[in-house]
Amino acid sequence: xxxxxxxxxxxxxxxxxxxxxxxxxxxxxxxxxxxxxxxxxxxxxxxxxxxxxxxxxxxxxxxxxxxxxxxxxxxxxxxxxxxxxxxxxxxxxxxxxxxxxxxxxxxxxxxxxxxxxxxxxxxxxxxxxxxxxxxxxxxxxxxxxxxxxxxxxxxxxxxxxxxxxxxxxxxxxxxxxxxxxxxxxxxxxxxxxxxxxxxxxxxxxxxxxxxxxxxxxxxxxxxxxxxxxxxxxxxxxxxxxxxxxxxxxxxxxxxxxxxxxxxxxxxxxxxxxxxxxxxxxxxxxxxxxxxxxxxxxxxxxxxxxxxxxxxxxxxxxxxxxxxxxxxxxxxxxxxxxxxxxxxxxxxxxxxxxxxxxxxxxxxxxxxxxxxxxxxxxxxxxxxxxxxxxxxxxxxxxxxxxxxxxxxxxxxxxxxxxxxxxxxxxxxxxxxxxxxxxxxxxxxxxxxxxxxxxxxxxxxxxxxxxxxxxxxxxxxxxxxxxxxxxxxx
Amino acid sequence: xxxxxxxxxxxxxxxxxxxxxxxxxxxxxxxxxxxxxxxxxxxxxxxxxxxxxxxxxxxxxxxxxxxxxxxxxxxxxxxxxxxxxxxxxxxxxxxxxxxxxxxxxxxxxxxxxxxxxxxxxxxxxxxxxxxxxxxxxxxxxxxxxxxxxxxxxxxxxxxxxxxxxxxxxxxxxxxxxxxxxxxxxxxxxxxxxxxxxxxxxxxxxxxxxxxxxxxxxxxxxxxxxxxxxxxxxxxxxxxxxxxxxxxxxxxxxxxxxxxxxxxxxxxxxxxxxxxxxxxxxxxxxxxxxxxxxxxxxxxxxxxxxxxxxxx
Numbered sequence: 001x002x003x004x005x006x007x008x009x010x011x012x013x014x015x016x017x018x019x020x021x022x023x024x025x026x027x028x029x030x031x032x033x034x035x036x037x038x039x040x041x042x043x044x045x046x047x048x049x050x051x052x053x054x055x056x057x058x059x060x061x062x063x064x065x066x067x068x069x070x071x072x073x074x075x076x077x078x079x080x081x082x083x084x085x086x087x088x089x090x091x092x093x094x095x096x097x098x099x100x101x102x103x104x105x106x107x108x109x110x111x112x113x114x115x116x117x118x119x120x121x122x123x124x125x126x127x128x129x130x131x132x133x134x135x136x137x138x139x140x141x142x143x144x145x146x147x148x149x150x151x152x153x154x155x156x157x158x159x160x161x162x163x164x165x166x167x168x169x170x171x172x173x174x175x176x177x178x179x180x181x182x183x184x185x186x187x188x189x190x191x192x193x194x195x196x197x198x199x200x201x202x203x204x205x206x207x208x209x210x211x212x213x214x215x216x217x218x219x220x221x222x223x224x225x226x227x228x229x230x231x232x233x234x235x236x237x238x239x240x241x242x243x244x245x246x247x248x249x250x251x252x253x254x255x256x257x258x259x260x261x262x263x264x265x266x267x268x269x270x271x272x273x274x275x276x277x278x279x280x281x282x283x284x285x286x287x288x289x290x291x292x293x294x295x296x297x298x299x300x301x302x303x304x305x306x307x308x309x310x311x312x313x314x315x316x317x318x319x320x321x322x323x324x325x326x327x328x329x330x331x332x333x334x335x336x337x338x339x340x341x342x343x344x345x346x347x348x349x350x351x352x353x354x355x356x357x358x359x360x361x362x363x364x365x366x367x368x369x370x371x372x373x374x375x376x377x378x379x380x381x382x383x384x385x386x387x388x389x390x391x392x393x394x395x396x397x398x399x400x401x402x403x404x405x406x407x408x409x410x411x412x413x414x415x416x417x418x419x420x421x422x423x424x425x426x427x428x429x430x431x432x433x434x435x436x437x438x439x440x441x442x443x444x445x446x447x448x449x450x451x452x453x454x455x456x457x458x459x460x461x462x463x464x465x466x467x468x469x470x471x472x473x474x475x476x477x478x479x480x481x482x483x484x485x486x487x488x
Numbered sequence: 489x490x491x492x493x494x495x496x497x498x499x500x501x502x503x504x505x506x507x508x509x510x511x512x513x514x515x516x517x518x519x520x521x522x523x524x525x526x527x528x529x530x531x532x533x534x535x536x537x538x539x540x541x542x543x544x545x546x547x548x549x550x551x552x553x554x555x556x557x558x559x560x561x562x563x564x565x566x567x568x569x570x571x572x573x574x575x576x577x578x579x580x581x582x583x584x585x586x587x588x589x590x591x592x593x594x595x596x597x598x599x600x601x602x603x604x605x606x607x608x609x610x611x612x613x614x615x616x617x618x619x620x621x622x623x624x625x626x627x628x629x630x631x632x633x634x635x636x637x638x639x640x641x642x643x644x645x646x647x648x649x650x651x652x653x654x655x656x657x658x659x660x661x662x663x664x665x666x667x668x669x670x671x672x673x674x675x676x677x678x679x680x681x682x683x684x685x686x687x688x689x690x691x692x693x694x695x696x697x698x699x700x701x702x703x704x705x706x707x708x709x710x711x712x713x714x715x716x717x718x719x720x721x722x723x724x725x726x727x728x729x730x731x732x733x734x735x736x737x738x739x740x741x742x743x744x745x746x747x748x749x750x751x752x753x754x755x756x757x758x759x760x761x762x763x764x765x766x767x768x769x770x771x772x773x774x775x776x777x778x779x780x781x782x783x784x785x786x787x788x789x790x791x792x793x794x795x796x797x798x799x
Contacts, residue, residue: 036544042727045538109750109778110606110723139778140611141645146638149659153637193753220606224541224727226755247605251692252729275605275635339694 027059030074034293041253041292044228047262055081075293082289085258090242090267091282093124095184096213100132100177102185104170104210106203106238107218108230109191112246114143116218116272117188118150119280120244124184125156132182134173135160136206139190139199147188154277157182166190167205174210187212194233204237214241216269219256221248227256228263235264245283246272253292321422328383331415332375335368373401374411386412525558525569541727542758546765550576574792580761581788587772589716589744596628596674598682598707598714600667602700602737603721605688608749608775610639612721613683614646615775615783621652625680630670631656632663632703635687643685649780653679663687663699664706671710684715691736701740718743719772724750724757734763748786749775 031052038048058077095101103120105113114137121131133151135158137143144160151158157180159173170187177185189206192199207215215238217231234240243264245257248271257268268283313333320326375383377400382389389397394408401408530551537547554572557563563572591597599616603609610633617627629647631654633639640656647654655670667684674682686703689696707714720743722730737743748757751774760771771786 039538039544040728042541042729045535049535108725108753110608112606140642142638142642145641146636149637193750195753220723220725222604222723222726222729222733224725224730224755224759225539226541226725226753229754230725247690249693250604250690250729251732252727256727 027056027074031056034074034078037293038255038258041255042222042224042227042259043255043292044225044259044263047228047259050262051081051085051258079289079293082258082292083285086261086283086285086288087265087267089283089285091269093214093269100174100183100185101214102174102187102210102212104187104189104207104212104215104238105218105244106189106215106234107191108193108220109140111191111218111220112272113137113191113218114146114150114188115275115277116244116246116270116280117147117186118154118156119272119277120270121151121156121184121186122154122277123280125154129184130182131156131184131186132173132177132180133158134170134185134187136166136169136173137188137190138166138169139192143188143190150277166202167209170206171209185210194230200233200237207238216240216242216244217266218244218246219260221245221254221256221271222250222252223256225259227259231260231264235266240264240266242267242269244268244270244272244280249273249279254288255292257288258292324419326419326422328375328378328386328415329380331418332372332383335372335375339368370401370403370407371411371414374398374403374408377401386415525554525563530555537758540756540758541730542756543728543731543762546580546762577761578788578792580764581791582764582770587785591713591716595711595713596671596679596682597716598671598674598684598711600684600686600704600707600715600718600741601721602686602718602741602743603688604690604723604733605636607688607721607723607726608747609633609688609721610642610646610685611778612719612747612749612773612775612783613643613685614650615780616683616773617647617652618650618780619783620681621650626678627652627681627683628670628674628677628679629654630666630682630684632666632670632685633687634659634661634663634666639685639687646780664703667703668706668710671707671714675711691733691740697736697740704741717745719745719747720769721747721749722757722760722763724748724760724774725753725755726759728759728762730759731762731766734767734769738767738769743769745770745772747771747773747775747783752776752782 034055035048035052038051039045043051055074055078058081059074093101093103105117105120107113117133121133124131133147133156135144135147137147144158148158148160159176161169161172164172166189170189173187174185176182187206187210189203190199192203194200217234217238217240219227219231223230231243243260243266245254245268248254260266261268268285270280271283273279273281317326317330317333320330374397377397378389378393382393382397389408389412391405394405397403397408398405533554534547534551537550538544550573553576554563554569557572563569588597588599601609601613613629617629621627627650629643629650629652631640631643633643634657637659640659644654644656655666655673657666663686670682670684673679684703684707686700687696689700691697704715704718718741720734720737722733726733734743734746746760746763746769748760748771751757757774763769764771771791774784774786774791776782776784
């Protein structure tokens, strides 16, 4: 039902691969799929058309490169063009030379303005600024309380005077900042639909009264086709300086970003990636292009892993593994860390080339829960000495965790196999060394992960392993010969 | 009564007018010229449908069917086309049953409200509470969003406006406990309807979805057949991700219906069509403004007519 664009891209790619040359026909067919991918990613239909025209112009004019499959070449052009449309990363805020820098935040209801104001204030404070928040959302009930609570959490003062209209309130806020020696003022305004003339006039009035140095549109990454209309309306009224895209921690493709850039041409300043106040990040057009095209996102994968695993914990764990002390308690900690990263299927989807292969694979994630329940039902002693878990203990653990003794047996078996594998951890470090230095992988690399991923056969190709294998093979051969002889 | 009815129609018309201006305008221009159906025409029509967030799959389906009918001679001119389009979209939406599935007499009806951040859950609950209070029901709302700053205060203001009681705890409190208390209180005090707010959460956050499942289990400890309705609040400006939202919330929470908010903008909420077709979830209400009475029962005929700019 919900076909992953990644799969589709892989299939286009494969179709192109055999053809050798880039003809009008295969270009057309490929671009039809690209078009579909972009539309499903919520890129505006008008923007898609312009975009594909640009891609076609580039692709047709270009000669087929030697050694590069035409499909790869087209993917490369699409990828580069997407990055070009989204513009270079620019998260610098030009501060005023004298007096406080005024930043006006505007947007539709529910796009995340208030939270973003809090995040921005926190970030600026960390950079050594003295920000002031102005609570000027007089429409939504308790919006002022919300900003005050956020301000309290990050230690940034919040200005509000009851009984004033929003433009007057904002003007006074800027005044107050000057008196209070604040160097940045962030104005949180009410959410408004771009077709609401009265409220649009109000925000234009705020803009006129406070002449902000920066005016940012806050927009939800999940926005659909309508993004172009609202962005244009806000830009017409406020001549925006940039955009903050929120809720990018969802699973939306985020095509609205392309629509925005193509329509108003203003830079994406920051992206919101979580509910916590530190979840505001610079925008990475290259990552976004891959996300929109469903090409996998190695960097996000790495970041997720980093977020889920505490570094000191990881070091400790490494030590334990080296000393062969890895026990069931460590295993449970690992399981929890993996679960913090999200669903396994989503994680696999982030790895290039993997999403397509495993989309049909049904991964039973309840296994993780069951494992955790079982380990939870073990005593400390049992967790550190899994070899000693006998039938009686197994029965008790099964009872305690609502599983069967077979399940407990399976867990123990899985654990012991894993522990054995971990003895070869050093080989994984070798694998890490083989990853390319430049974390910005090119589409060619992404399309062909085998090129830089380690050979699994090599991974376990230690000398003692090879010797053991040789011995085992010789033994098997000898036994076969013996059996043959006996039969005769 | 007539006045109220009049206001009702004005509201829904107002709310959908902008929608109509955009889609309707484009389609009227298409159809009005008495054009024959050719490739350019189909391209323009495709663009119009896609711009309504109807989605690639449904758009392709409509165009394929249109071509088939054209070849069969059933559709020749613009007027036939309009009828066909309306019919094919309306077929997706079916007439709704009753507004809510009410519990047996003497038992409070429990409505759980879920959705992603910023969809409009709290506002919708305020409007729902006011609506049923006006219909003479005794309504209790539960401030189950204990996560977002000032969410409890926000719902408190809505409770005041609607003139209904509210059960709440502190920010950072246990949402499931609030929900449980609300159901228990409704049973004890004989309320007809309990509406439970929840913190907004992105559907791809497993631990937050599990937290929501827990909230439901806790309610069921008090009232096994609850919740009688689980409404997913969807922002009409959302694109194709809305389908994914609906799918995951339905799987985790057994969502029974949708409320489409912010339909008073230029967004068309076309994703609701795909959700209806693929997941069978009906739209129950639409939100068309920030006022307490800006909530209307979903009327598929009005919705489709408004999309095509028909009075």
